[in-house]
Amino acid sequence: MRFFLQGLLATVVLASLPFINGAGQAQVLSTRGSDAAASKQVVSTESVRKGFAERFPGIDIADVRPTPFPDLFEIQVGMDLLYTDAKVDYILQGSLVNAKTREDLTAQRLEKLSQVSFDxxxxxLAIKQVKGDGKRKMAVFEDPNCGYCKRLHQTLSQVDNTTVYTFLLPILSPDSEVKARNIWCAKDQAATWRAWMLEGKTPPEAQCETPVETVLALGKKMMVQGTPAIVFADSSRVNGALPLADLKKKLDALN
Structure with a gap:
């Protein structure tokens, strides 16, 4: 999806748009006020959705929302955000920036969209590994053949007092599915997983019922597009293997 959009649209940074100050006034097209105003927003949003679907058939629209800029609408496609006018005559791809505060509104929205309730x-359905007192918790979606996941585990070996829940997400190759099954069905899941990720010891053949299909469905629902995908106890999410200093800083902030 991202490659299609990059091929279709030029990247535009809106760095000098007039924004309205105040939390209560942030959304120009607001459901607050008269019934007529609320009706106008609903119609406008649905009209934008319909117009986009007509111009770009086959693209699944997750959501359409008004922005703080009058007559500019946000369109969510997967984990990508686009902007368009009410008539869908123009499409912008890039960062929407509040020129007064220098806040990247697009980055803020993407961070919010990526959040997942840890609880x-x-x-x-995950493999649980506890180190030390285990008070700092994180969940990671991983493919057994993911090189960046192995890098993450090398980093985690240098961090104390963690509980890591690993969701096996075999998306890279058929062999990933085989390894995920053998690891899940092992007598000691955590030890087998650790031996593979840190030492390269191939998991022995094993057979049992696995939650792989359920985890794959969960990953799709969460729009996990690559591994590792880390969800921290505060429900924030990071895609990719964090360097040691960044991971320690994040975990320390959770205490």
């Missing part, structure tokens, strides 16, 4: 994760 709502089905942790019983």
């Amino acid at each position: 709502a994760l089905p942790l019983e």
